[in-house]
Amino acid sequence: MKYEKLTTDLLIIGGGTAGCQAAITVRESSDIKILICEKAHIKRSGCLAAGVNALNAYITEGHTPKDYVEYARKDADGIVRDDLLYSMSERLNKVTKQLEDMGLVILKDENGKYVARGNRNIKINGENIKPLLAAAVEKLPDVTVLNRVNVIDISVTDNKINGAFAIGIENDTFYTIEAKAVMIATGGAAGLYRPNNPGFSRHKMWYPPFNTGAGYAMGIKHGAEMTSLEMRFIALRCKDTIAPTGTLAQGAGAKQINSLGEVYETKYGLTTSERVYGTVNENLEGRGPCYLKTEGISPEKEKSLINAYLNMAPSQTVKWIESGKKISEQNVEIEGTEPYIVGGHTACGFWVDTDRATTISGLFAAGDVAGGCPQKYVTGALAEGEIAALSALRYISENAPTPIPEAEIKAHITETESFLGEDKSVYSTEQLEEAMQTAMDAYAGGIKTNYRFNEKQLDIADMKIRRIEKLSDSLHADDFQELMYIYELRERLTVCRSVIAHLKARHETRWHCFAENLDYPEKDDKNWRKYVNSRLENGEIKIILRELTEEGQRVYEHSHK
Amino acid sequence: MSIAINKRKCIGCGKCRNVCPGTLIKLDVSGKAYIKYPKDCWGCTSCIKECPVYAISFFLGADMGGNGSMVHTEKRDGLLRWVIESPDGKVTNIDIDPKESNKY
Ligand SMILES: Cc1cc2nc3c(=O)[nH]c(=O)nc-3n(C[C@H](O)[C@H](O)[C@H](O)COP(=O)(O)OP(=O)(O)OC[C@H]3O[C@@H](n4cnc5c(N)ncnc54)[C@H](O)[C@@H]3O)c2cc1C
Ligand code: SF4
Ligand code: SF4
Numbered sequence: 001m002k003y004e005k006l007t008t009d010l011l012i013i014g015g016g017t018a019g020c021q022a023a024i025t026v027r028e029s030s031d032i033k034i035l036i037c038e039k040a041h042i043k044r045s046g047c048l049a050a051g052v053n054a055l056n057a058y059i060t061e062g063h064t065p066k067d068y069v070e071y072a073r074k075d076a077d078g079i080v081r082d083d084l085l086y087s088m089s090e091r092l093n094k095v096t097k098q099l100e101d102m103g104l105v106i107l108k109d110e111n112g113k114y115v116a117r118g119n120r121n122i123k124i125n126g127e128n129i130k131p132l133l134a135a136a137v138e139k140l141p142d143v144t145v146l147n148r149v150n151v152i153d154i155s156v157t158d159n160k161i162n163g164a165f166a167i168g169i170e171n172d173t174f175y176t177i178e179a180k181a182v183m184i185a186t187g188g189a190a191g192l193y194r195p196n197n198p199g200f201s202r203h204k205m206w207y208p209p210f211n212t213g214a215g216y217a218m219g220i221k222h223g224a225e226m227t228s229l230e231m232r233f234i235a236l237r238c239k240d241t242i243a244p245t246g247t248l249a250q251g252a253g254a255k256q257i258n259s260l261g262e263v264y265e266t267k268y269g270l271t272t273s274e275r276v277y278g279t280v281n282e283n284l285e286g287r288g289p290c291y292l293k294t295e296g297i298s299p300e301k302e303k304s305l306i307n308a309y310l311n312m313a314p315s316q317t318v319k320w321i322e323s324g325k326k327i328s329e330q331n332v333e334i335e336g337t338e339p340y341i342v343g344g345h346t347a348c349g350f351w352v353d354t355d356r357a358t359t360i361s362g363l364f365a366a367g368d369v370a371g372g373c374p375q376k377y378v379t380g381a382l383a384e385g386e387i388a389a390l391s392a393l394r395y396i397s398e399n400a401p402t403p404i405p406e407a408e409i410k411a412h413i414t415e416t417e418s419f420l421g422e423d424k425s426v427y428s429t430e431q432l433e434e435a436m437q438t439a440m441d442a443y444a445g446g447i448k449t450n451y452r453f454n455e456k457q458l459d460i461a462d463m464k465i466r467r468i469e470k471l472s473d474s475l476h477a478d479d480f481q482e483l484m485y486i487y488e489l490r491e492r493l494t495v496c497r498s499v500i501a502h503l504k505a506r507h508e509t510r511w512h513c514f515a516e517n518l519d520y521p522e523k524d525d526k527n528w529r530k531y532v533n534s535r536l537e538n539g540e541i542k543i544i545l546r547e548l549t550e551e552g553q554r555v556y557e558h559s560h561k
Numbered sequence: 562m563s564i565a566i567n568k569r570k571c572i573g574c575g576k577c578r579n580v581c582p583g584t585l586i587k588l589d590v591s592g593k594a595y596i597k598y599p600k601d602c603w604g605c606t607s608c609i610k611e612c613p614v615y616a617i618s619f620f621l622g623a624d625m626g627g628n629g630s631m632v633h634t635e636k637r638d639g640l641l642r643w644v645i646e647s648p649d650g651k652v653t654n655i656d657i658d659p660k661e662s663n664k665y
Contacts, residue, residue: 107662201622251665304664
């Protein structure tokens with residue numbers, strides 16, 4: 001193992017959507033040192049690797065940021081922060097223009113105006129969106145990008161950030177990185193629950209299996225306050241390929257029908273969670289499988305769909321072609337995915353103030369890892385990357401850096417050495433991962449129980465996760481990649497424990513499927529129009545219930561400031 | 562789903578290895594690419610689009626209803642061509658103009 005110590009002004013953990021935009025934003029006005037640590041390669045890492053099909057968050061003509069805020073608030077049934085939603089919404093169109101200037105193809109009408117898909121989306125060719133963003137970063141002067149460097153922990157003393165620790169997967173290096181400010185942009189967490197295709201195609205999931213919740217875990221371990229982790233996200237997807245359904249539903253106008261051919265979506269409602277819930281229920285009541293009705297669509301639509309899916313989820317196009325039937329001759333079966341924790345879709349993640357500062361001084365969060373601000377999508381992640389970057393810049397000008405204590409460096413090195421040392425483990429990382437996913441599936445509201453759970457089951461889930469956590473102490477890695485797998489598993493376990501605690505804390509069912517508590521099957525507006533937050537104290541998760549901020553409130557500050 | 566790399570075609574440029582978001586592709590002792598963790602493939606097709614000699618294809622796993630077709634892309638005259646070869650030898654080509662937006 002090699003050892004390297006680095007010093008920087010701003011450390012960005014994760015060179016994905018928000019992370020790249022943060023570097024671009026800082027360079028517009030400052031020449032401070034910037035270091036991006038990315039576990040993969042910024043050219044095709046994170047959510048955008050395969051390409052995206054539309055920009056889902058845009059203020060279209062005739063609409064205002066206020067409309068967007070209201071839509072997001074309604075979809076999350078009130079548990080959002082308006083200050084975050086407004087500051088994000090107000091930047092959506094600016095970052096879109098920036099993407100277009102980078103070379104993103106956006107569909108325009110004859111007057112040169114973007115063509116809308118519904119009220120909030122615009123149509124693009126998003127196949128190369130990540131390479132475009134990465135190229136913009138690579139053009140910046142003096143931005144250091146360390147690819148294949150996986151951050152394993154942050155260093156915090158007296159609730160102030162000192163820097164982080166990382167491992168170089170391909171150069172067998174242990175990094176100690178001191179930074180004046182740190183921005184976490186590691187995305188959300190996939191792989192906590194047993195996936196739709198648990199066998200050979202286990203990673204054919206919606207959310208990137210390589211976004212393992214590292215950011216949440218680092219924050220949780222160091223006592224950062226987290227919010228709404230019980231608001232899980234379950235996507236409605238094309239069966240088997242887990243390809244998006246929005247392109248068929250909102251784009252091509254395909255309706256959700258059951259096996260009797262009845263349109264059922266209107267019966268349950270059209271929020272994201274209601275669409276999944278309806279599908280689960282139709283199946284439970286014997287009217288499955290459920291489909292998106294593509295039978296009878298025009299040949300022209302058919303061709304556009306074949307192409308659109310190639311640009312974002314090519315397996316679906318291949319599935320159609322392999323079936324030997326036209327799209328217009330068969331409906332597309334749909335199902336819910338396993339639950340994810342993803343703050344770009346729901347409101348879960350770091351509890352941040354309007355500046356995207358977490359409750360740890362000098363630590364900022366943006367994108368899917370940041371909470372309180374659902375329906376962010378690509379453009380919202382870019383917007384938050386900007387806001388967090390500007391806040392970090394201000395913080396750096398006002399606060400002196402603090403060193404990482406030697407003892408902490410030693411402890412982390414000892415830990416990695418023990419994983420890499422003599423192989424005394426009974427279990428492999430893969431086995432423990434499976435054990436974790438099976439426990440979450442059966443006892444914390446996975447696919448197996450139609451996303452439902454009760455308190456007793458959650459207690460069992462918690463017990464099992466703690467046991468697996470203990471077992472993970474003696475795992476063995478043959479090389480640095482396997483070392484990363486151990487850290488990924490341990491991150492997921494940390495996130496699982498917090499998710500379980502949050503699911504248990506909300507004594508109501510506000511969002512079907514996302515948090516379907518059988519002990520409290522009804523919504524309870526009287527008692528539960530509240531944020532469920534949490535903080536780790538002395539190794540135990542402490543739940544903090546906070547009153548909702550006002551509708552229309554534009555600024556929120558942490559009380560410790 | 563996962564990918565397969567044709568070693569005879571591979572020229573060992575390492576581009577696929579560089580882009581894989583899961584760090585799943587490695588070069589063997591002879592400098593040719595191989596996928597070390599086939600079950601961990603997300604199916605993002607990044608590696609396929611990088612390969613200059615079209616040595617990488619993807620397929621749908623049997624567990625997700627795959628029928629054995631192998632798919633790769635080729636860059637031709639500014640177009641991205643998707644080539645889908647089914648086991649019975651039938652080939653479907655679909656050309657995508659990267660300058661054209663999705664209609665939906
Ligand atoms: C398949 C898919 C399709 C989507 N389609 C659309 C769409 O059509 N339209 C739309 O508007 N939105 C879409 N979204 C949502 C949108 O892409 C995301 O919300 C947004 O990109 C999230 O940005 P982020 O920066 O938070 O995460 P990411 O862009 O995923 O960035 C996280 C980065 O952190 C890195 N990382 C993680 N852990 C570590 C670590 N420990 N050390 C170092 N690096 C680390 C990852 O490799 C990654 O590069 C889609 C999402 C997915 C998954
Ligand atoms: S398809 Fe994506 S995840 Fe799979 S090997 Fe290629 S680059 Fe890696
Ligand atoms: S990109 Fe193609 S040629 Fe280059 S190493 Fe990979 S498989 Fe071989």
